[in-house]
Amino acid sequence: MASxxxxxxxxxxxxxxYGVRDVDLRIENGEFxxxxxxxxxxxxxxxxxxxxxxxxxxxDLFIGDRxxxxxxxxxxxxxxxxxxxxxxxxxxxxxxxxxxxxMRGATGEEIARKTEExxxxxxxGQLLDRKPAALSGGQRQRVALGRAIVREPxxxxxxEPLSNLDAQLRAxxxxxxxxxxxxxxxxxxxxxxxxxxxMTMGDRICIMRExxxxxxxxxxxxxxxxxxxxxARFLASPAMxxxxxxxxxxxxxxxxxxxxxxxxxxxxxxxxxxxxxxxxQVIFGLRPEDIYEAPQGARTQPFALRVTAVEALGAEIxxxxxxxxGTARPLEITARLSRHARVQAGETVTLHADLLPAxxxxxxxxxxxxxxxLRGAA
Amino acid sequence: xxxxxxxxxxxxxxxxxAGLIAMCLAIVLPLLWVLRVxxxxxxxxxxxxxxxxxxxxxxQALLSGRFGRSxxxxxxVSLGSVLIALPFAAMTGYxxxxxxxxxxxxxxxxxATQMLPPVALVLPSFTLLKGLALTNSxxxxxxxxxxxxxxxxxxxxxxxxxxxxxxxxxAALTDGATAWGAFWRIVLPVSLPGLAAAGVLGFIxxxxxxxxxxxxxxxxxxxxxxxxxxxxxSNGVQIGNVAAGVVLAILPLVVAxxxxxxxxxxxxxxxxxx
Ligand SMILES: Nc1ncnc2c1ncn2[C@@H]1O[C@H](COP(=O)(O)OP(=O)(O)OP(=O)(O)O)[C@@H](O)[C@H]1O
Ligand SMILES: [Mg+2]
Numbered sequence: 001m002a003s004x005x006x007x008x009x010x011x012x013x014x015x016x017x018y019g020v021r022d023v024d025l026r027i028e029n030g031e032f033x034x035x036x037x038x039x040x041x042x043x044x045x046x047x048x049x050x051x052x053x054x055x056x057x058x059x060d061l062f063i064g065d066r067x068x069x070x071x072x073x074x075x076x077x078x079x080x081x082x083x084x085x086x087x088x089x090x091x092x093x094x095x096x097x098x099x100x101x102x103m104r105g106a107t108g109e110e111i112a113r114k115t116e117e118x119x120x121x122x123x124x125g126q127l128l129d130r131k132p133a134a135l136s137g138g139q140r141q142r143v144a145l146g147r148a149i150v151r152e153p154x155x156x157x158x159x160e161p162l163s164n165l166d167a168q169l170r171a172x173x174x175x176x177x178x179x180x181x182x183x184x185x186x187x188x189x190x191x192x193x194x195x196x197x198x199m200t201m202g203d204r205i206c207i208m209r210e211x212x213x214x215x216x217x218x219x220x221x222x223x224x225x226x227x228x229x230x231x232a233r234f235l236a237s238p239a240m241x242x243x244x245x246x247x248x249x250x251x252x253x254x255x256x257x258x259x260x261x262x263x264x265x266x267x268x269x270x271x272x273x274x275x276x277x278x279x280x281q282v283i284f285g286l287r288p289e290d291i292y293e294a295p296q297g298a299r300t301q302p303f304a305l306r307v308t309a310v311e312a313l314g315a316e317i318x319x320x321x322x323x324x325x326g327t328a329r330p331l332e333i334t335a336r337l338s339r340h341a342r343v344q345a346g347e348t349v350t351l352h353a354d355l356l357p358a359x360x361x362x363x364x365x366x367x368x369x370x371x372x373x374l375r376g377a378a
Numbered sequence: 379x380x381x382x383x384x385x386x387x388x389x390x391x392x393x394x395x396a397g398l399i400a401m402c403l404a405i406v407l408p409l410l411w412v413l414r415v416x417x418x419x420x421x422x423x424x425x426x427x428x429x430x431x432x433x434x435x436x437x438q439a440l441l442s443g444r445f446g447r448s449x450x451x452x453x454x455v456s457l458g459s460v461l462i463a464l465p466f467a468a469m470t471g472y473x474x475x476x477x478x479x480x481x482x483x484x485x486x487x488x489x490a491t492q493m494l495p496p497v498a499l500v501l502p503s504f505t506l507l508k509g510l511a512l513t514n515s516x517x518x519x520x521x522x523x524x525x526x527x528x529x530x531x532x533x534x535x536x537x538x539x540x541x542x543x544x545x546x547x548x549a550a551l552t553d554g555a556t557a558w559g560a561f562w563r564i565v566l567p568v569s570l571p572g573l574a575a576a577g578v579l580g581f582i583x584x585x586x587x588x589x590x591x592x593x594x595x596x597x598x599x600x601x602x603x604x605x606x607x608x609x610x611x612s613n614g615v616q617i618g619n620v621a622a623g624v625v626l627a628i629l630p631l632v633v634a635x636x637x638x639x640x641x642x643x644x645x646x647x648x649x650x651x652x
Contacts (some may be wrong), residue, residue, distance in 0.1 A: 053551065073548075074552070079553075082545045086543065103554030
């Protein structure tokens, strides 16, 4: 059993700054969790505390049922892939990968067998006798991964383990990691900056900012219901459109007014939740992929977009343009259309927005205004 | 445009080279002169001819006396002191680099010992050795040199250990090593070039040391610097012998400096981190 339980864990560095602050998180045995967040938000620090490499300033860490606050790293049976790889420069790839087994008293025969197996899995079979200095960045990263995998520990802590691989290798390794996790079923924390890794690999995503855990949940839940502007902006690219608008009560319906003809009616389903905020400024969050070139039945509502840029990505087209807001400060909107759309920069086109998945945010507290989720209900 | 256009004008280049050559001569000529004198018969040491015949007379005279013995003493003392000081310096340096052991005060103390003029330390060490009946002995000299080397080597090694990414030790710790295991199996091997360089520097320091050797050694435990100084007799300076002695004294340093260069150029952790 290797669940990981962080109970208001903080890390206060000697220079007086917090690396991590009051993080509460329970990771179940065998769960695959993604840590996502901007640079410097405390992802690596959290991993280091779980691994026992950095002391915990406040709070408690449990792995399984055992309080680990004062347990040395070697007694935690945790394997870490370091962001910097941290390969032993004086040892061959074989010795690097075998070191952990050797330290734990495995026999020579066992070390050789497991090392060969893992090397084959990672495509490192030919490189076993090289020193790290004679490897490419991607190869080093795979050795670092191999050094963790070969030990089959209770917990994997992977700090951006795929960051230095080319697109194809990264896709392959992503699959390998997921398969490996399915096969071994070990609790895994995977730090990444990559949207695709975040959305596809894990059971849960934990989004961090400035040392705090902002939101934790299943990838599609977070995508559908971000708790605040930060998460809305951070997850998915292109990011959610966040438009300052006015919410007003007009003739029995609730209207989102962006000025200059950018007007939407709040869907009946959300009226009850949003009505108390009528008459105030709010931030209207609309995902680029909820904008269509043609009406989608009664769900969508039309608006005019003055197109300023068109990026044809092959599978889809990203439109940037302005709408509403008056000529002084028009609102910037990004839309994601199918590749069949025929649009050129400079045109004004009528697009159709699906308001059902959209969100409203409080501009001061930056938190999402609560409304019934579409997920679970749907 | 030809490639010459990038180069400074010819006059400037000539001036630059002339200046550099002059400076090199200022450094090298005295050495060359010593080399020449050492291989010339003593009565011709000051002759105006550039090479008035080749002779190993000076070396024979020198080595027939006590100089050979002094040479051996110097080697024993320099090597011995480094071999004793290095392990302690490595452990202290590592503790200083990675942990808060001793705090600021210990680090300051270590530097402070280096600021004292050697004369201030000579007499206390003499008294200490006398109490231990170790004056005029190589053992005493080795111990004192080890003590003199310790702060210096600790400081150098602390720098080397600080330069090793802490991730390497963390990797070893999560791989199941103890703190000592991480030091012994990872940090030490990785910093071997640094240890070697520090060792060579310590060797040179002991090799050249004069004051302590003069006070603490006797006739049979003289080291080279003392032996060379002794050639300055009441009958005047035996310049031929001194020159031969200097050449012999410099030899190990020439070899050592080659080593140092190689160790320092070799990166310590190349390939281990991105
Ligand atoms: N030894 C230290 N002393 C003081 N502050 C530190 C120390 N190590 C990290 N920090 C600070 O703690 C914060 C979190 O750092 P951390 O390395 O965990 O970020 P991260 O989320 O892993 O970022 P990245 O994505 O860039 O790797 C940063 O603001 C960093 O400056
Ligand atoms: Mg990090």
